[in-house]
Amino acid sequence: MAGFVSGLLGVGGGVVLVPGLTWALGxxxxxxxxNSLLAIIPISIVGVATYYLAGxxxxxxxxxxxLAIGGVVGARLGAVIAHRxxxxxxxxxxxxxxxxxxxxxxLP
Amino acid sequence: xxxxxxxxxxxxxxxxxxxSGALGIGGxxxxxxxxxxxxxVQQSVAQGTSLLVILPTALSGAQSHYRRGNIDIQPxxxxxxxxxxxxxxxxxxxxxxxxQRLRQVFAVYLLLxxxxxxxxxxxxxx
Numbered sequence: 001m002a003g004f005v006s007g008l009l010g011v012g013g014g015v016v017l018v019p020g021l022t023w024a025l026g027x028x029x030x031x032x033x034x035n036s037l038l039a040i041i042p043i044s045i046v047g048v049a050t051y052y053l054a055g056x057x058x059x060x061x062x063x064x065x066x067l068a069i070g071g072v073v074g075a076r077l078g079a080v081i082a083h084r085x086x087x088x089x090x091x092x093x094x095x096x097x098x099x100x101x102x103x104x105x106x107l108p
Numbered sequence: 109x110x111x112x113x114x115x116x117x118x119x120x121x122x123x124x125x126x127x128s129g130a131l132g133i134g135g136x137x138x139x140x141x142x143x144x145x146x147x148x149v150q151q152s153v154a155q156g157t158s159l160l161v162i163l164p165t166a167l168s169g170a171q172s173h174y175r176r177g178n179i180d181i182q183p184x185x186x187x188x189x190x191x192x193x194x195x196x197x198x199x200x201x202x203x204x205x206x207x208q209r210l211r212q213v214f215a216v217y218l219l220l221x222x223x224x225x226x227x228x229x230x231x232x233x234x
Contacts, residue, residue, distance in 0.1 A: 013191060014133030019221050033132030034173030035180060037166045039188035040134045044162040046192040050199045051156030058156030063149070066114060067121035067157070071135060071165035074125020079172035082130045091229035094131050098222030101137050105215035 013043045015101060018094060029090040033082055037075075116146060121161065129169035134162040 014036045021032035051058040082090060109117070120142045124135035136158040143154035173179055 013195075014128075014131070015137070015218060015221075017187075017191075018132045019225060031178050031180075033130070034170065034176075034178035035184045035187075036132035037128070037170040037173060038179055038181070038184045039191060040166045041163060041170070042185075042188040042192040043195050044134060044159045044166070046195045047199065048156065048159040048163070050196060051152070051159060054156075055152075058152055059160055060149070060153055060157045061160075062109070063117060063143070063147075064157050064160040066117040067124075067139060067161040068164045070118040070121020070123075071125035071128065071161050072168040074122040074127075075129035075165045075169035076172045078126040078129020078131070079169050079176070080129075081126070082173070083176055088229055088232040090130070091232060092226060095222050095224075095226035095229055097127070097131055097133070097137075098218045098225060102215040102218035102222060104137070104141065105211045105218070 013040050015098060019098075022091075029087045029094065030082055033090070033094075034079075113147060120146065121165075124161075125165050125168070128162075128165050129172065134158075135165055136162060 017036040017039055018029075018032045021027045021035055022029060027035065048059060085093075120139060124138035124142070127133060127138055128135035136155070139158040139161060140151075140154045143149040143157065144151055149157070170179065174181075
């Protein structure tokens with residue numbers, strides 16, 4: 001389901017995975033975050049392969065390299081933050097993120 | 109790409125990475141609009157590139173969470189593989205249906221889920 005929406009809309013899948021993990025499987029927010037990150041990996045492998053096969057120009061490697069350097073460092077900082085704040089704060093932050101993403105989708 | 113754009117690109121990566129590691133998302137929702145609006149990259153290129161960036165970013169975040177004992181590897185790998193199959197189906201279907209309508213439906217879904225998540229968060233103790 002998460003993969004389907006991800007491929008369809010070009011969103012990560014996390015916005016579907018995290019609520020699914022907390023509500024359907026009863027994980028706490030922090031555990032849902034951690035497992036969502038792992039599940040995202042095979043989903044994006046298929047995603048990037050699909051885009052690349054559709055046209056090599058769709059994936060810009062030099063841009064990806066710079067973004068990934070920032071991303072790898074940022075993700076570790078983010079994981080540390082997720083373990084410092086309470087589960088309640090993490091849940092609220094995720095809720096706000098969903099509303100922001102929804103608003104962006106409604107804009108042209 | 110000049111030095112300024114390079115620095116900006118690093119910052120975009122850092123911010124989306126932080127949100128990714130903290131909230132369990134890929135970071136595409138931050139990266140794609142930032143690439144389009146700030147760096148002037150074409151939408152489809154931004155989407156394709158962001159999916160590549162998500163790999164090392166999610167791996168880094170997942171490893172960090174794993175060290176803290178928060179990951180259940182087996183069921184999650186299966187879920188991810190299942191997601192990968194449906195991702196291909198979604199990408200295929202994306203070409204054939206009305207994107208605008210789809211975005212609206214998904215946005216409404218996210219608003220409902222976001223609202224419920226905030227409500228749950230408020231009711232949680234601590």
